[in-house]
Amino acid sequence: MSIDGPPILDTGEAQLSEDDFQRIARIAKAGWGLNLDPAKKPLIRSRLGRRLKAVGLTDFKAYCAVIESGDTVESEHFVSALTTNVTHFYRETHHFETIETEFAASLAARAKAGHRIRIWSAGCSSGQEPYSLAASLLAVLPDAARYDVKILATDIDLGVLKTAQSGLYEAKTAAFPTPQLKARVFDPAQEPAARDIAVRPELKALITFRRLNLVQPWPFAGQFQIVMCRNVAIYFDKATQKTLWERFSEILAPDGLLFIGHSERIPNPPELGLSPIGITSYRKINAKN
Ligand SMILES: C[S@@+](CC[C@H](N)C(=O)[O-])C[C@H]1O[C@@H](n2cnc3c(N)ncnc32)[C@H](O)[C@@H]1O
Known part of the structure; x- marks a missing residue:
């Protein structure tokens, strides 16, 4: 048995291909300087998967197009999904x-x-x-x-x-x-x-x-x-x-x-x-x- 094409991660609904991940990584780097660790792919897939659902999309390509179009509201959610807000009073x-x-x-x-x-x-x-x-x-x-x-x-x-x-x-x-x-x-x-x-x-x-x-x-x-x-x-x-x-x-x-x-x-x-x-x-x- 042979498997053709790039690996696809199954999200249950939308799928995150290696190409989609690379595109998301490029957008995140160009707009916000973010460095997406490939090891975090499952986390990114799950967090952005929730955004896909929220905006009624079924694939990551369409979602990338929304972010690339400069949609400011969704860009907010995009960055939020890729970073964490964890903080504490008097941390360190x-x-x-x-x-x-x-x-x-x-x-x-x-x-x-x-x-x-x-x-x-x-x-x-x-x-x-x-x-x-x-x-x-x-x-x-x-x-x-x-x-x-x-x-x-x-x-x-x-x-x-x-x-x-x-x-x-x-x-x-x-x-x-x-x-x-x-x-x-x-x-x-x-x-x-x-x-x-x-x-x-x-x-x-x-x-x-x-x-x-x-x-x-x-x-x-x-x-x-x-x-x-x-x-x-x-x-x-x-x-x-x-x-x-x-x-x-x-x-x-x-x-x-x-x-x-x-x-x-x-x-x-x-x-x-x-x-x-x-x-x-x-x-x-x-x-x-
Ligand atoms: C983990 S929190 C750190 C909060 C606090 N400084 C602390 O150490 O407890 C990281 C924060 O950085 C913000 N952040 C990430 N990328 C940013 C960017 N390009 N410009 C401004 N803030 C950013 C996130 O929204 C998030 O609230």
Whole structure:
């Protein structure tokens, strides 16, 4: 018995041929810098298979044509299906400890002296990261609202941004490393009666949420004192990652800090003007030094 033609994966309904997978991979790379691992084919088939059903299509070729036509709504779902939004409050707590030390040492004084302080949570998912940043900021500088201190939180996925913007989280899934950190973000008086709990309004007031595709031009020119882009570049191919690290370095103010995800690495930080200062943490080398 012989089998002719490229291998076909059976989805139960639609089938994902090797050609279709390669086409999906090309679209994902060109539009969003995503690197689709062939080992994840079954997962991709299953997730995009659900999108096929949702839009009433029966084959991946037709689905690819929809994405290639520039359908913005379906493109959202496409990216969402190919990436994960997993996040936690105070994830990799050591990064927030470094930030609090930095604020205590210099940024709080700079803010009080009238300088602007900008922090960027790039790939913020449903908001747990920027709210943790805001809570750390207020722990060191309780009157931050009086100064020009702001957090920009961006993601490509409008669905997660909606949750982030609402500041509402299911009480039973809002996990924290310690009760003390949880009390910084949520007033304990809210629990346990409500199903959803709301973040403290003073945290929300510090954050602006925006949609932004990291692999396209960024609509701002100013510099950031802190950039946090964690567990996002892991989806990108090496060349896209390198470009991203370069762009972050360019946008960092002298002595600014960059934090990346636990499984991400910057191959040669000094080449990009960055100096490692801890686990997945870097400081922009001051050009005047
Ligand atoms: C695993 S979450 C990381 C959330 C948070 N930074 C953390 O570490 O907990 C990855 C996020 O990156 C976003 N993302 C993926 N590709 C992106 C792109 N090209 N531009 C902007 N955000 C992107 C996804 O929508 C997702 O919300």
